[in-house]
Amino acid sequence: MNEALLRGLTPSVLTVLVRRGADFAAAEDAVQDALVEAVRVWPTDPPRDPKGWLVTVAWRRFLDARRADTARRRREDLIEEEPAPGPAPAADDTLQLYFLCAHPSLTPSSAVALTLRAVGGLTTRQIARAYLVPEATMAQRISRAKRAVSGVRLDRHGDVATVLRVLYLVFNEGYSTDADVDLTAEAIRLTRQLAAVIDHPEVVGLLALMLLHHARRAARTGPDGGLVPLAEQDRSRWDTELITEGIGILQTALARDRLGEFQAQAAIAALHADAPTAEETDWVQIVEWYDELVRLTDSPVVRLNRAVAVGEADGARAGLARLAELDDTLPRHTAVAAYLHERDGDLETAARLYAEAAGKAANLAERDHLTRQAARLNARRRQ
């Protein structure tokens, strides 16, 4: 039994049912029933058209369920309404499901959970484990999400940006958690799928960004599990195939001249990935891309990152000058200040700021890394 095949078919089967008028939650139940049936039947009796088979079985299950609790006349109406069999275009189906799962009426965590469940085909238990919450909690989150979108019609497309935000959230979560489901790989798989059904430069921009980050994954952590900063990473451990693919996708997207946030971020990631050594990084071009990002987002976090890039391109003093223009309560402001002061040769200030930044870090890997930086500088000063 090919689990990947089943998972790949799930979203389009689900969309067919929803489009035929099934309530989202009921449709999902029916599709699950059909999947169970497929696992039982297919090994001995494989269908010629797996998707058609699943749609037929799921729709029959949905009708059975409706028959059980609706009036006779209603039931007859439904059966009369049943559209003629025949596959709807799979691509468009899946796309609409993406929009449904990222509907603006959902909170980010609900949208993420529903996307992993409905589009990704993950089980509730797998999603719960990935997010380190009890299965019952995740089940509630998903069923609330289903209820929230139960009245939403699948007749037009929503905002692509919302879908991309949800996929990026999944990807980011995969960076920090280490569960049996690799959310990073899952985010890439779903974004690839989305890119196959929608023609949008930001979709491929996000895909390129994910691939370029993912390519450096093995080098990001040391043998002790600690964070290894970009400049110190062993570049031979970067996945050159993913880098080549990411850069290729990015170039095609950029050529269309519809720049967006994800393409600009991917361009920065590409410049890092392209440098044979940290010293050969093209910081001048990176600063230019940060300028684009500032223009596109006007985000203080982007300005903070830009200060780092300026520090590399024009020297630590220039970076500190940019930093001084920013609100010092920004997350990571202190860590950036520590880094730039070290580059400027002021080890005492740098050590103090590293320790302060460690106290403010939002995750363990970062806190440990900053604590080690402070300890390293203090040890050097004692020598």
Next chain:
Amino acid sequence: MAKYLLLKHYRGAPAPVNDVPMDQWTPEEVSDHIRYMNDFADRLKETGEFVDGQALAPEGSFVRYDGEGRPPVTDGPFAETKDLIAGWMIIDVDSHERAVELAGELSAAPGAGGKPIHEWLELRPFLGEAPTITE
């Protein structure tokens, strides 16, 4: 999608507004208080924001390693002087604002006279949330 620990203190926190010890309440007031806490947890289970929660016994002790082959050293309890934690709840919410909102709601549990206790709850974020990917 960030986890927070809500800590309820016996002592150690600033004094609540409605500061009457629980054993001075009427039995109904105690029941109402407990029902409020249970309803709160049930609502969070409903919204998919509940992770776990337990009440703790007031007595506890400090334990320390005392060298190879020796039993651990224990000390305490320090019931008179030390901060004590009465119970905890872990929630998993979309934002810090939501966590503050929920902690505020829990702090409104009714106490003496059926009025909210306005007790101080400690709200601590878990480390380990997803970093934003910037390098």
